[in-house]
Amino acid sequence: xxxFYGLLxxxxxxxxxxxxxxxxxxxxxxxEEQNDVTATExxxxxxxxxxxEEPKEVEDEDTLVGPPLPTTLEELxxxxxxxxxxxxxxxxxxMQLTDELxxxxxxxxxxxxxxxxxxxxxxxxxxxxxxxxGPGDLIEQMKFQTIGSxxxxxxxxxxxxxxxVMVILDASGSMANFEGSVTRMDAAKQAINQFVKGLPEGTNxxxxxxxxxxxxxxxxxxxxxxxSELVYPLSTYNAGNFDQALSKAAPAGWTPIGxxxxxxxxxxxxxxxxxxxxxxxxxxxxxxxxEDDPIxxxxxxxxxxxxxxxxxxxxxxxxxGQKQLQEIATATEGxxxxxxxxQGLQDQLNEASKIAEKWKQWKTSEEGWINYYKVDxxxxxxxxxxxxxxxxxxxxxxxxxxxxxxLQKREKMxxxxxxxxxxxxxxxxxxxxxxxxxxxxELKVMNEMNHAEAIKALEEKYLENTSNTP
Numbered sequence: 001x002x003x004f005y006g007l008l009x010x011x012x013x014x015x016x017x018x019x020x021x022x023x024x025x026x027x028x029x030x031x032e033e034q035n036d037v038t039a040t041e042x043x044x045x046x047x048x049x050x051x052x053e054e055p056k057e058v059e060d061e062d063t064l065v066g067p068p069l070p071t072t073l074e075e076l077x078x079x080x081x082x083x084x085x086x087x088x089x090x091x092x093x094x095m096q097l098t099d100e101l102x103x104x105x106x107x108x109x110x111x112x113x114x115x116x117x118x119x120x121x122x123x124x125x126x127x128x129x130x131x132x133x134g135p136g137d138l139i140e141q142m143k144f145q146t147i148g149s150x151x152x153x154x155x156x157x158x159x160x161x162x163x164x165v166m167v168i169l170d171a172s173g174s175m176a177n178f179e180g181s182v183t184r185m186d187a188a189k190q191a192i193n194q195f196v197k198g199l200p201e202g203t204n205x206x207x208x209x210x211x212x213x214x215x216x217x218x219x220x221x222x223x224x225x226x227x228s229e230l231v232y233p234l235s236t237y238n239a240g241n242f243d244q245a246l247s248k249a250a251p252a253g254w255t256p257i258g259x260x261x262x263x264x265x266x267x268x269x270x271x272x273x274x275x276x277x278x279x280x281x282x283x284x285x286x287x288x289x290x291e292d293d294p295i296x297x298x299x300x301x302x303x304x305x306x307x308x309x310x311x312x313x314x315x316x317x318x319x320x321g322q323k324q325l326q327e328i329a330t331a332t333e334g335x336x337x338x339x340x341x342x343q344g345l346q347d348q349l350n351e352a353s354k355i356a357e358k359w360k361q362w363k364t365s366e367e368g369w370i371n372y373y374k375v376d377x378x379x380x381x382x383x384x385x386x387x388x389x390x391x392x393x394x395x396x397x398x399x400x401x402x403x404x405x406x407l408q409k410r411e412k413m414x415x416x417x418x419x420x421x422x423x424x425x426x427x428x429x430x431x432x433x434x435x436x437x438x439x440x441x442e443l444k445v446m447n448e449m450n451h452a453e454a455i456k457a458l459e460e461k462y463l464e465n466t467s468n469t470p
Contacts (some may be wrong), residue, residue, distance in 0.1 A: 004331055012051050012098050015079075016074075017468070018269070020294050025410050031343075032233060034432065039416065040290075042284060045061075046396075051064050062240040064389065065079070066122035066123040066124075066125055066126030066128060066191075067079055067122065067205050067427060069122060069125075069186070071341055072435075073134040073436070073439065074134050074135065075134075075136060076132050076435075077132050077133060077134030077135075078133070078134075079126075079129050080126075080129065080130040080319045080322075081131040081319075082126055082127045082128050082130075083101055083127060083128055083154060083398075084128075084129075084130050084131055084391075084394070086394055087106045087394075087397075087398050087401070089397060089398075089401045091413060095402070095405070095409075098398075098401060098402050099405070099409075099410075101402070101408060102124070102402050102405070102410075103125050103225070105120070105123060105124060105127075105406065105412070106120075106412075107413075108120055108412060108413045109411065109412060109413055109414055110149070110418055111414075112417060114420070117417055117420050117421060117424075120126075120421065121421055121424050121425070121428075124399055124402060124403070124421075125395075125399065125428075126296040127402075128395050128398045128399050128402070129392060129395070130391035130392070131338060131391070132353045132388060132391055133188075133384070135387060135439065137264065140329070140333070140334065140335035140336075141335055141351075141384075141457060143157065144307050144309065144311070144335055144337075144351060144355070145351070145354075145355075147159070147277065147279075147355050147358070148191070148277075148358050148359060151162055155273070155307070156273065156307045157309070157311060158277070159277055159358075159359050159362045159363075160273070160274070160275050160277045161206060161275050161276070161363075162271070162275060162276045162277070162356060163202070163203050163204065163276075163277045163279075163355075163356060163359045164203075164204040164205075164206070164234055164268070164271055164276055164277070164278045164279065164306075165196075165199065165203060165204070165205050165278070165280075165281070166204070166205075166206040166208065166209065166234060166264060166267065166268065166278070166280045166281070167192055167196075167205070167206070167207050167208070167281045167283065168208045168209075168260050168261070168264055168280065168281065168282045168283070169192070169207065169208070169209045169210075169249055170188075170209075170210065170211060170213050170249065170252065170255060170257075170283055170285055170286075170315070171185070171209045171210060171212035171249045171251060172210075172211035172216075172224075172251060172252065172253055172254055172282040172285070172286070173211075173215065173216040173251050173252055173253055173254075174251070174255075174285050174286055174288070175188070175251040175315075176200075176251035176466075178462035179315075179316060179340070179341050180341060181341075182342070183251070184251075184285055184315050184316065185249065185250070185434050187341060187342035187345065188249075188283055188313075188315065188342070188345060189249065189271065189342075190196075190341045190342050190346075191345040192207070192246065192283075192332055192345075192349065193242070193246060193334070193347055194346060194349075195346065195349035195350070195352070195353060195431070196237050196242060197461065198237070198350075198353050199237060199356050199357050200351060200357055200359070200360040201236075201360075202236070202360065202363070203236070203237070203356050203359070203360075204234050204235055205229050205232070205234070205236075205242070206230065206232055206233060206234035206235070206267060207230075207232035207242070207245055207246065208228060208229065208230045208231065208260060208263060208264055208267060209228065209229055209231055209248065209249045210227060210228035210255070210256050210257070210259060210263075211224055211227060211228075211251060211252060211253050211254055211255050211256055212227055212229065212249060212251075212252050212253070213226075213227035213249065213252055214227065214252060214253035214254070215250075215252060215253050216253055216254065218267070220253055221253075221254055221290070223253070224252065224253025224254040224256070224258065224290075225253075225254050225259070225290035225291070225292070226256070227252075227259075228255065228256060228259045228260045228263045230247070230263070230267050231245035231246070231248045231249070232245035232246075233267070233302070233364045234267065234268070234271065252394065253313045254289045254290055255284065255286055255287065255288050255289040255290065256288065256289075256290040256292055256345050257282070257284060257287075257288040257292070257294035257297075257328075258288055258290065258292025258294040258296070258297040258394075259290065259292055259297075260294050261294060261297035261298045261300070261301050262297050262300075264280065264301060264303075265297075265301045265306065267307070268301075268306045268308065271305065271306060272305050273305055273306055273307030273308075274305075276306075276354055277309075277359065278306055278308040278309065279308065279309045279311065279352055279355070280301075280308045280309070280310050280311065281311045281313060281349065282298075282310075282311070282312050282313065282325075282328070282346075283313045283315060283345065284312075284313075284314060284315065284317070284321075284325065285314070285315040285316060285317060285321070286317055286318070286321040287320055287321045287324040288324065294324065294328060295324070295327055295328050296327045298310065298331060298332050299331045299332060299373070301332075302331070302332035302334075304398070305430075308332075309334065310328075310329065310332040310333070310334030310335075311329075311332060311334055311335050311337075311352070312325050312326075312328050312329040312335070312337075312340040313336075313338075313339060313348050314335045314336070314337070314339070315338075315339060315343060315345065316338070316339070316341075317338050322338055325338075362383070382449055385436060385439075385440045385443075388436050389433075389436065391431055392432050392433060392436070395429070396425060396426075396429040398427055399424060399425050402420055403421050403422055404418070404422075405426070406418075442457075
């Protein structure tokens, strides 16, 4: 119940933020423009020079092309994300960030056609494109949440006598990069430690690291690409031993994801799927940088008699990395999530904690564990819609603010062009809101079905939409 009210507060707060009007934004931009009157001439000269050069950079037609606007949620979720963080629209920091993000957009003050304005909107949208989750992601999340449900016929998702969770952690050099005040590695360790501590008694946990030897130099590539170590063999949790194992994960070299999957297959060879529910988490901040086949290796593990349930977590991964990690998830019928920080990673690992708690209740035959599915699914549907709504609001406001900034501050478009683009922005995000509203209503209906029926209905809807996508 606390979780429900927490999500409700978030939704109400997000809605109030969305009510911030374009008038407030324009007033802020105008105020900043007036403040600039007292600025020195040198920065103004730099601004003019920069403005004169920018159209030359984008004269090539291809430089102004963003992806076409999507027509389905499936197309929307496939768009590469741009700057996704919240921008403080009415603060100086937001002005500076907007200036930086839009500096390569061209001057369109010379009577552009509607077609040119449409292309301009696609370009500015690509700058602020949010990382939306569509039905494809939702289906895999729902599948994972239904592990243990008596309605699910797939033996992979049925509870067995033993529950095993294997974490495969990236220890390549890039994990030393900072996310806020901590490195990615420290954030990952914090989240993983918190996760395993909360697993119910009887759950087995394992930890394998990779890329932890050598350096990122070419001279060390062979060593690093052959490095993967099972630092905590699959067994019950012991705090001291696990802490010691986790300390061996120090950011070092290259990223042999394929090797890690191949070795994990050996780790789990004696834990057959007939009597073991095996859940695997891969945590990586990028693509495989070794000459291996991570997708093939993951598929081989998935198709084995270990029958694992695969979860791929990207840690602030770039577009190229997201593509490969998503392909791994798709090949293994698993889920993929890209998280930004320790809390995001913690949230994903907590899904396994909930499964482990259900498994414990199932094993001890506690009453009420079956009813937990429907209640939990209702909250997940509410949370899913709230999160996607927040992305929609963030994207719409950021673009609206940028357009006003480009009109008032940079004078790169006419009032007519500004109004046309603002209207297009409004209509596009009204479409997104409508599509997610339809999906939310469908999910509410499906929540009254059993899990097997709900997933089947979603898959049929998703496959139908995908097949009709150009």
